[in-house]
């Protein structure tokens with residue numbers, strides 16, 4: 111899986127998901143501001159999350175907190191043209207910019223849309239084989255667990271810890287994978 115994630119990073123350079131003034135810092139392994147108090151995530155962290163998520167070609171994936179659209183485009187590369195990635199972003203201006211950044215990669219099967227007020231994720235299109243969450247709630251949101259397909263998995267930072275949530279035969283299993291800090295899930 112690590113090789114496939116590395117190939118996705120090579121295919122989808124971070125530069126295309128940063129404000130013009132920050133593009134020269136794309137190789138910096140830390141979060142970079144994208145406006146509206148939000149960030150393009152640290153590459154090392156994104157790598158860990160995508161490796162844990164174990165995305166397969168052809169899967170249906172939800173990207174919560176799409177921001178710049180970078181993770182949506184990386185996921186698009188991992189699922190390929192037989193798959194479908196839906197990014198959702200709560201800040202309307204970022205949703206528009208992130209959608210344009212993803213469209214510029216030519217991956218028509220990966221899109222970003224604005225969040226529906228008071229709705230977490232995109233339940234209208236659930237279930238998802240994989241759910242990636244790049245903003246942090248204080249507790250695991252049941253609404254997002256409900257959007258994961260049976261046999262599916264979700265990677266989500268909760269209260270400072272990275273969680274891998276796996277659904278198998280209706281049972282939900284949670285394992286912990288280190289400490290991270292994210293912007294809050296609102």
Ligand SMILES: C[S@@+](CC[C@H](N)C(=O)[O-])C[C@H]1O[C@@H](n2cnc3c(N)ncnc32)[C@H](O)[C@@H]1O
Nearest residue numbers: 148150175176177178180181199200245295296
């Ligand atoms: C770390 S940032 C962006 C990471 C992004 N995946 C990237 O590659 O640039 C997390 C994003 O989550 C968004 N966010 C926070 N709560 C959200 C929610 N309930 N639904 C959708 N997006 C949310 C923030 O506005 C922010 O843009």
